[in-house]
Amino acid sequence: EVQLVESGGGLVKPGGSLRLSCAASGFTFSSYSMNWVRQAPGKGLEWVSSISSSSSYIYYADSVKGRFTISRDNAKNSLYLQMNSLRAEDTAVYYCARVLITMIVADAFDIWGQGTMVTVSS
Amino acid sequence: DIQMTQSPSTLSASVGDRVTITCRASQSISSWLAWYQQKPGKAPKLLIYKASSLESGVPSRFSGSGSGTEFTLTISSLQPDDFATYYCQQYNSLWTFGQGTKVEIK
Numbered sequence: 001e002v003q004l005v006e007s008g009g010g011l012v013k014p015g016g017s018l019r020l021s022c023a024a025s026g027f028t029f030s031s032y033s034m035n036w037v038r039q040a041p042g043k044g045l046e047w048v049s050s051i052s053s054s055s056s057y058i059y060y061a062d063s064v065k066g067r068f069t070i071s072r073d074n075a076k077n078s079l080y081l082q083m084n085s086l087r088a089e090d091t092a093v094y095y096c097a098r099v100l101i102t103m104i105v106a107d108a109f110d111i112w113g114q115g116t117m118v119t120v121s122s
Numbered sequence: 123d124i125q126m127t128q129s130p131s132t133l134s135a136s137v138g139d140r141v142t143i144t145c146r147a148s149q150s151i152s153s154w155l156a157w158y159q160q161k162p163g164k165a166p167k168l169l170i171y172k173a174s175s176l177e178s179g180v181p182s183r184f185s186g187s188g189s190g191t192e193f194t195l196t197i198s199s200l201q202p203d204d205f206a207t208y209y210c211q212q213y214n215s216l217w218t219f220g221q222g223t224k225v226e227i228k
Contacts, residue, residue, distance in 0.1 A: 035217070037166075045158075045166065045209055047217035059216055062123075095165055106213050108156035110177065112165035 002026035002111055004096050009116030016086050016120070022079040022096030022113055030074035031102040033057075035109060036081050038092035038118075048094070049081065052105050064090075086120045093117050124148050124212050128220035134228040141197040143223045145210035150190045154214035157186055157195045160222075161206045169208075170195065200225070 008020040022034070036048040049070040050059045058070055069082040079096050094116050097109035125148040135141050145155065153173040158166040168177045170186035173193055183198040197204055205227055210220040 044222045045219040100171055108168055108171035108213060110168045114165060
């Protein structure tokens with residue numbers, strides 16, 4: 001079964017750091033670009049970051065640039081999001097998502113994890 | 123940055139109704155548009171990609187059309203399982219989602 005499972009969410013104080021993980025299974029992880037998408041409570045979806053299959057291409061939303069770092073370990077079938085200098089407005093459910101077609105960066109997202117909640121509050 | 127605007131924000135409809143949701147891009151995105159369905163507490167589900175291609179396993183009552191800056195998602199006959207929030211997403215230049223359209227029971 002094709003699956004993505006996020007972990008690492010929790011409660012953190014403003015200015016703090018958190019590292020999210022996404023474990024992939026059931027497909028050739030190293031062939032797909034991956035993304036992080038977040039959703040604040042009661043709000044819509046916001047794309048956060050993207051990484052190509054070989055980590056050659058990395059993109060960030062302006063709202064997180066300079067604070068968040070996306071990475072992947074193809075040997076471990078895992079995607080990561082290092083979040084530093086966290087703010088209250090970063091509070092959201094964070095989803096990892098796979099692109100539809102192998103070796104393509106700019107594509108729709110066909111497989112999503114269940115999400116992990118990040119709460120930034122003092 | 124490309125902005126995506128959906129209308130309406132909320133739509134009240136009955137089972138069996140034909141439903142249309144519109145998504146407009148602030149500049150041309152060719153056909154690089156996807157539609158997602160999201161139910162409360164769940165991850166989004168891909169319905170349509172490349173403006174009009176139906177994702178595998180998605181019922182044929184869902185269809186997408188449009189190109190350039192104006193796109194539509196149509197549900198030909200609304201079913202009880204279709205009450206949810208729908209999002210468009212452009213992937214012509216990075217990724218941007220519309221603000222969502224909630225389809226609720228009339």
